[in-house]
Amino acid sequence: MLKIVCLVKEIQNALFGMGNPLLDICAVVDKDFLDKYGLKPNDQILAEEKHKEMFEEIVKKFKVEYHAGGATQNSVKVAQWMIQEPHKVATFFGCIGKDKFGKILKEKAEEAHVDAHYYEQSQEPTGTCAACITGDNRSLIANLAAANCYKKEKHLDLAENWKLVEKAQVYYIAGFFLTVSLESILKVAKHASQNNKIFCLNLSAPFICEFFKEALMKVMPYVDILFGNETEAATFAREQGFETEDIEEIAKKAQSLPKENKKRQRIVVFTQGKEGTVMTKGDKVETFPVLEIDQSEMVDTNGAGDAFVGGFLSQLVQDKTFEQCIRAGHYAANVIIRHAGCTFPEKPDFH
Numbered sequence: 468m469l470k471i472v473c474l475v476k477e478i479q480n481a482l483f484g485m486g487n488p489l490l491d492i493c494a495v496v497d498k499d500f501l502d503k504y505g506l507k508p509n510d511q512i513l514a515e516e517k518h519k520e521m522f523e524e525i526v527k528k529f530k531v532e533y534h535a536g537g538a539t540q541n542s543v544k545v546a547q548w549m550i551q552e553p554h555k556v557a558t559f560f561g562c563i564g565k566d567k568f569g570k571i572l573k574e575k576a577e578e579a580h581v582d583a584h585y586y587e588q589s590q591e592p593t594g595t596c597a598a599c600i601t602g603d604n605r606s607l608i609a610n611l612a613a614a615n616c617y618k619k620e621k622h623l624d625l626a627e628n629w630k631l632v633e634k635a636q637v638y639y640i641a642g643f644f645l646t647v648s649l650e651s652i653l654k655v656a657k658h659a660s661q662n663n664k665i666f667c668l669n670l671s672a673p674f675i676c677e678f679f680k681e682a683l684m685k686v687m688p689y690v691d692i693l694f695g696n697e698t699e700a701a702t703f704a705r706e707q708g709f710e711t712e713d714i715e716e717i718a719k720k721a722q723s724l725p726k727e728n729k730k731r732q733r734i735v736v737f738t739q740g741k742e743g744t745v746m747t748k749g750d751k752v753e754t755f756p757v758l759e760i761d762q763s764e765m766v767d768t769n770g771a772g773d774a775f776v777g778g779f780l781s782q783l784v785q786d787k788t789f790e791q792c793i794r795a796g797h798y799a800a801n802v803i804i805r806h807a808g809c810t811f812p813e814k815p816d817f818h
Contacts, residue, residue, distance in 0.1 A: 480558045480582060482546055482784045483635035485623075485655065486539025486644045487614035488561035488585065490568045490575070492522065493598040493605075494529035506599060506606045514610035522595055522610065534810060535575035536596055537561065537614065538641035538671060538773050544579045545777025545799050546784070549815050554580035556784065558631045562586045562617040568593035569613070584631065586622035588613065603766070617644075619651040636664050637784045639776065642671030645682045656689035660728040665783065669776060670695035673702035680706050688727045692783075694776055697739040714745050715752040722747045734789065738775055738800075744793055755793045758801040765804050774803035778817075 501508060504521045514522075525531060535544060543557035550556050559576065563569040563585045572593060576583035594614035599606040622628055638659050640652055659666035668690045670676055675683060676699055687693075695703065697714060704717040707724075711717060718735040726733055737745045743754040778799030782792040798817045803810070 479553055479555050480634045481636045482557040483638045484539045484543040485560040486641050487537045488540050489537040489594040489596045490572045491534040491536035491596050492531050494525050494531040496599045508601050508604035511607040514608050518608055533571050538643055541773035542777040545774045546781040547580050549781035555582040557581050559583045562613050564593040564613040565589045566592050588616055591616050615647055617648045623651050639667045641669045642675040645679045649682045652686055656686055660689045663730050665691045667692040670699035676703040676706050688725050691731050693735045695737050700737045718745050718747050718752050757797050770803045771800040775800040
């Protein structure tokens with residue numbers, strides 16, 4: 468019994484995530500609503516001035532569901548779901564507003580058993596992402612707002628918060644956070660590197676590889692595991708002058724970029740939708756087939772990438788093999804695409 472209690476203690480807060488916490492506001496809307504705000508049925512955009520009122524209207528006019536969202540938060544939430552017990556395996560840092568949506572975000576994180584420590588400020592409201600569903604389409608409108616206000620010196624540097632960073636063994640940050648606080652990412656990445664812990668980064672989006680290339684490459688020497696999908700990999704390769712479009716070659720070249728901690732060889736993991744997932748291993752590149760799924764069972768592929776990473780991290784934090792990490796990633800993604808948003812059934816069925 469004592470041994471089990473010790474193991475539980477060890478794994479609590481072993482996974483650390485930092486990113487943009489967004490409250491997903493999901494609702495089935497009508498075409499008039501889309502037209503009013505100039506939205507396409509199937510799209511992902513950042514909110515502009517003309518969308519501001521839409522966030523209030525959607526709540527008043529339609530039956531909405533709230534989900535704690537944002538890429539990194541989604542991934543740590545899935546990792547926690549895969550692990551089930553103990554609770555609070557994952558710590559999450561990010562910035563929210565002191566408002567109704569911020570309160571909901573805190574409640575949702577608690578329901579998911581994630582140990583969220585938000586930096587709360589009142590300049591900007593809590594970041595939101597409206598998911599406007601019509602039929603099997605969903606139009607996503609993200610308003611980062613408070614998520615953009617994370618400050619290293621106001622939150623990460625505080626002794627009680629830094630203690631949680633030190634407690635972790637595995638770190639995960641989505642590339643989206645490079646647009647918010649490079650200095651926060653570097654502080655965490657250097658800590659991981661100097662203490663031979665595992666630091667993971669996701670390329671997240673082609674625009675990160677292209678327009679935030681300089682920030683991305685400042686973090687790269689500390690990256691032990693690099694995640695991305697085929698589109699991001701192609702953009703990354705082009706921006707880095709790799710002169711190849713072959714995903715296995717891109718993975719190899721990304722693996723051999725300069726690295727600080729020589730005790731760990733970098734691992735590169737690229738997903739390719741329904742095609743196999745590519746992973747570097749030593750000087751080889753292996754491809755792992757994904758789980759089959761019938762087109763009719765696919766509800767929403769939007770959270771699949773976040774879920775894959777969450778599944779992967781759930782095993783990584785328990786010292787499982789990389790093959791097992793990939794298997795768990797494929798399982799989690801397969802479950803999530805059967806549900807709207809990054810949501811899942813009560814318990815996983817993964818062995």
